[in-house]
Amino acid sequence: MESTLITDALARIGAFWDADAATYDQATGHHPQTAIEWAAWRAALIRLLLPPPARILDVGAGTGFLSLAAAQLGYTVTAVDLSPAMLQRLTSKATAAGLLITAVVARADELPAGAWEAVISRHLLWTLPDPLAALRCWRTASPEGRLLLLESLWGAVADPIERGRSQARDWLRRLRGIAHDHHAPYDDAIRSALPLGQGTTPERLIDLVGQAGWPASRIERLTDIEWAMQRQLPLPDRLLGVTPRFAVTAG
Numbered sequence: 001m002e003s004t005l006i007t008d009a010l011a012r013i014g015a016f017w018d019a020d021a022a023t024y025d026q027a028t029g030h031h032p033q034t035a036i037e038w039a040a041w042r043a044a045l046i047r048l049l050l051p052p053p054a055r056i057l058d059v060g061a062g063t064g065f066l067s068l069a070a071a072q073l074g075y076t077v078t079a080v081d082l083s084p085a086m087l088q089r090l091t092s093k094a095t096a097a098g099l100l101i102t103a104v105v106a107r108a109d110e111l112p113a114g115a116w117e118a119v120i121s122r123h124l125l126w127t128l129p130d131p132l133a134a135l136r137c138w139r140t141a142s143p144e145g146r147l148l149l150l151e152s153l154w155g156a157v158a159d160p161i162e163r164g165r166s167q168a169r170d171w172l173r174r175l176r177g178i179a180h181d182h183h184a185p186y187d188d189a190i191r192s193a194l195p196l197g198q199g200t201t202p203e204r205l206i207d208l209v210g211q212a213g214w215p216a217s218r219i220e221r222l223t224d225i226e227w228a229m230q231r232q233l234p235l236p237d238r239l240l241g242v243t244p245r246f247a248v249t250a251g
């Protein structure tokens with residue numbers, strides 16, 4: 001039986017994201033801000049996934065930009081998330097865009113029944129109590145399929161140069177009075193109990209993906225997406241660049 005520690009942590013994590021849903025899309029790194037950025041994400045999906053109309057499961061889909069980009073390309077998308085409020089935002093956006101996306105409130109390691117040709121996920125693994133169990137569960141849900149993880153290099157695990165850039169970006173943001181990326185800081189006690197709560201290195205991810213039974217992992221830096229994001233920034237910010245993005249694929 002699962003420990004009450006984990007169920008309590010999941011309840012608090014779910015509550016954080018429910019409260020974050022209203023403002024999540026306002027942060028530049030959370031949601032594409034320009035048509036070029038959307039186009040760069042669509043290009044990455046087409047390059048890294050099987051051709052549409054494959055059945056895709058987006059885990060920890062949040063307000064759903066990835067699900068929306070996949071649905072725009074003709075994929076059949078199911079979006080799963082712990083937070084009903086995040087999924088509500090996703091569903092409103094899908095309806096407004098005339099896109100059909102099935103949204104299911106569920107844990108990343110307790111998926112709805114179904115068979116998928118690919119499992120995709122962005123920026124979820126760091127907030128899971130057991131990322132390895134989730135990756136194993138996704139393999140079971142897509143035994144012959146493709147895994148696509150979209151991640152970025154942040155937190156204590158980033159190299160010192162990137163950490164310095166990130167601090168400078170934070171400083172510029174505060175100087176301009178731009179709100180933080182989230183409605184509140186993440187609970188420190190929870191974050192420090194999460195295996196990837198301080199960020200993750202590409203090496204660690206590749207190792208976890210292999211341990212979970214996904215074969216032949218590959219990695220690439222998402223320079224096109226970084227380029228599309230940088231184009232919208234004012235000059236001093238452009239010199240600092242954006243958080244490095246990368247994709248890990250397997251299967």
Ligand SMILES: C[S@@+](CC[C@H](N)C(=O)[O-])C[C@H]1O[C@@H](n2cnc3c(N)ncnc32)[C@H](O)[C@@H]1O
Nearest residue numbers: 017060061062081082083086106107108122123
């Ligand atoms: C950083 S957001 C990423 C959202 C989206 N993938 C994106 O890239 O914008 C993390 C998302 O994971 C969801 N989440 C957190 N823990 C989860 C869990 N155990 N199972 C399913 N979803 C979870 C949160 O509700 C939130 O929507």
